[in-house]
Amino acid sequence: MTGAEELLQAEKEIRREGAKAAFLHSAIETTLVFVAVFLVIDSSSPSWLPATVGTDAVTVPGSAVAAVVAGVVFFAVDSVLVYRSRTVEYFEEANPQVEEALRTARDAARRNEETEMAERLYSDVLEELRTTSSEGFVSVRRIVGSLALVVGVGALLLTASIGGMGFGDGLFGNNPFGGGGDSASDQGQGGGGSGGERQYDDLQDPGEVLGETGEVTRGENDQDVELRRSGTGGDGSGETGSAGGGNDYTGGVEVQSQRAEYSPEEEIEDAELVKEYNLKIRGEE
Amino acid sequence: MSQQVEEIQEKIERVRGEVSKKIVGLEDVLERLLVCMVCDGNALLESNPGLAKTMMVRTVADVTDMDFSRIQNTPDLMPSDVTGTEVIRESATGDKEFVFEKGPVFANIVLADEINRATPKTQASFLEAMEEEQVTAGGETYDLPRPFFVLATQNPIDQEGTYPLPEAQQDRFMLKLTLDYPNFDEEAEIVNRYTRQREDDIEVERVLTKDELLRAQELVRDVPVADDIRDRAINLVSATRDHEDIEFGASPRATLSLVLGAKGLAFLRGRSYVSEEDLEEMAIPVLRHRIIVDFRAEREGRTEEDVVREILK
Numbered sequence: 001m002t003g004a005e006e007l008l009q010a011e012k013e014i015r016r017e018g019a020k021a022a023f024l025h026s027a028i029e030t031t032l033v034f035v036a037v038f039l040v041i042d043s044s045s046p047s048w049l050p051a052t053v054g055t056d057a058v059t060v061p062g063s064a065v066a067a068v069v070a071g072v073v074f075f076a077v078d079s080v081l082v083y084r085s086r087t088v089e090y091f092e093e094a095n096p097q098v099e100e101a102l103r104t105a106r107d108a109a110r111r112n113e114e115t116e117m118a119e120r121l122y123s124d125v126l127e128e129l130r131t132t133s134s135e136g137f138v139s140v141r142r143i144v145g146s147l148a149l150v151v152g153v154g155a156l157l158l159t160a161s162i163g164g165m166g167f168g169d170g171l172f173g174n175n176p177f178g179g180g181g182d183s184a185s186d187q188g189q190g191g192g193g194s195g196g197e198r199q200y201d202d203l204q205d206p207g208e209v210l211g212e213t214g215e216v217t218r219g220e221n222d223q224d225v226e227l228r229r230s231g232t233g234g235d236g237s238g239e240t241g242s243a244g245g246g247n248d249y250t251g252g253v254e255v256q257s258q259r260a261e262y263s264p265e266e267e268i269e270d271a272e273l274v275k276e277y278n279l280k281i282r283g284e285e
Numbered sequence: 286m287s288q289q290v291e292e293i294q295e296k297i298e299r300v301r302g303e304v305s306k307k308i309v310g311l312e313d314v315l316e317r318l319l320v321c322m323v324c325d326g327n328a329l330l331e332s333n334p335g336l337a338k339t340m341m342v343r344t345v346a347d348v349t350d351m352d353f354s355r356i357q358n359t360p361d362l363m364p365s366d367v368t369g370t371e372v373i374r375e376s377a378t379g380d381k382e383f384v385f386e387k388g389p390v391f392a393n394i395v396l397a398d399e400i401n402r403a404t405p406k407t408q409a410s411f412l413e414a415m416e417e418e419q420v421t422a423g424g425e426t427y428d429l430p431r432p433f434f435v436l437a438t439q440n441p442i443d444q445e446g447t448y449p450l451p452e453a454q455q456d457r458f459m460l461k462l463t464l465d466y467p468n469f470d471e472e473a474e475i476v477n478r479y480t481r482q483r484e485d486d487i488e489v490e491r492v493l494t495k496d497e498l499l500r501a502q503e504l505v506r507d508v509p510v511a512d513d514i515r516d517r518a519i520n521l522v523s524a525t526r527d528h529e530d531i532e533f534g535a536s537p538r539a540t541l542s543l544v545l546g547a548k549g550l551a552f553l554r555g556r557s558y559v560s561e562e563d564l565e566e567m568a569i570p571v572l573r574h575r576i577i578v579d580f581r582a583e584r585e586g587r588t589e590e591d592v593v594r595e596i597l598k
Contacts, residue, residue, distance in 0.1 A: 100561070101556075101558050105509070117509060
């Protein structure tokens with residue numbers, strides 16, 4: 001095998017590595033798509049989707065089937081797209097130490113150059129490729145990101161199922177709140193499901209959840225208070241009522257102390273004055 | 286096989302080392318000079334007097350085992366003074382015959398000092414020798430020695446009484462190299478080195494034979510070039526033909542020189558392929574004497590180098 005042939009062989013090998021990397025990316029991303037589609041469909045239960053698919057012996061939740069179909073389609077499209085992007089040029093960019101040499105060697109090999117310098121280049125490039133990893137094809141960030149999303153969405157699915165939020169009943173057992181249903185049959189949380197296949201009778205009556213209903217008596221706390229003013233305040237002699245201390249209030253009935261209240265919207269201008277008045281009223285009782 | 290390539294590359298590297306024993310600084314000029322040699326090209330060297338052009342070329346000849354001749358061009362220099370002439374010579378038997386007396390152009394390295402002082406006719410004889418690598422006299426054709434390398438110098442000042450090389454003839458020089466004055470440290474080293482000893486006291490070793498240089502020239506032509514780098518060279522040269530600041534663009538010969546020069550530089554640097562940097566580094570020395578900026582650009586102070594740099598961006 002000549003140097004040019006060896007190099008073209010190496011190029012094929014690089015393309016194969018690219019295909020492997022494309023498969024890896026697509027597999028992980030497809031898992032993410034599967035889980036996400038399942039989550040969305042299961043939570044919304046579209047009317048066009050049957051709750052279960054299969055025979056009497058084997059039934060599979062409709063949401064799972066839809067997720068599988070979406071995953072297959074996504075895998076087919078994504079793997080082709082990723083494979084096309086994982087070209088030898090991509091490999092060259094990911095490995096700058098061989099970039100120009102490999103590019104030149106590929107062009108020379110296609111021209112079938114077999115000169116001494118070309119052979120030397122092939123030899124150098126092949127030697128360099130032996131120590132060059134194809135991991136440049138793998139986008140670690142993309143994979144880690146996809147895996148994190150898979151784990152996150154999976155955890156959400158699992159948690160929601162355990163906590164009874166309505167997701168994943170197809171996979172994790174009964175869903176207490178159901179899901180989906182048309183808008184006409186929606187009843188608060190999750191709706192009742194329009195298909196009628198799911199039975200959640202125990203939760204149709206909110207009384208079971210909230211307890212017995214009954215009449216509640218209205219509270220009453222009316223109090224008569226008589227205010228009488230005495231003293232000299234405000235007579236134009238330069239003394240004010242407050243300064244003269246002549247403001248007297250006497251209650252016609254006993255006034256029980258109450259918890260002080262204020263409206264948060266109102267600003268208490270002079271807390272000390274309020275306190276003083278309060279003390280005076282109590283002192284006269 | 287590969288070992289031989291490395292051996293030659295190593296020897297050329299040693300040439301640089303030997304030349305630097307005599308020449309202070311000018312590393313870039315020396316490198317491009319060697320590029321020219323391994324590409325079997327010729328160079329036009331422009332500098333002010335006293336910048337060691339002659340010493341550099343003579344030293345290169347010394348370390349490469351090549352014949353060296355220097356021709357000082359003057360207006361009264363005749364073509365036959367360059368190429369040689371037929372003289373009548375009497376043989377041992379008393380017969381008289383015409384014998385071709387080879388001129389100074391029959392050397393491996395020819396330094397044509399101040400080529401623009403020679404008349405166009407003499408310049409043409411030089412350039413014909415450069416192009417054909419042979420000389421025709423008295424109906425006979427004589428091959429010039431191989432390798433053959435002309436280094437012509439021009440003085441950028443003192444243009445009175447000169448015959449500037451026509452553009453078509455400048456195009457035949459693969460590279461145009463310009464020399465700058467040395468910096469302070471380099472000049473201090475020059476002073477130290479040459480005020481304590483004479484030039485001849487510094488010995489240089491002969492490290493590269495003619496055959497090895499010829500082999501290097503073959504190898505340089507075999508250096509592979511990627512298609513995209515070749516295309517970039519073509520686009521670069523083409524761009525000089527359409528640029529608004531350029532009156533006359535470079536010819537396809539410039540493209541050949543650019544790619545070949547990039548190959549030579551790659552070879553000198555121990556590589557078996559041409560990189561983008563090789564091409565970019567060679568663009569100015571290859572193109573600067575092959576293009577002419579128009580009057581407007583010249584009035585604005587733009588030079589050929591500026592335009593080439595702009596095209597490279």
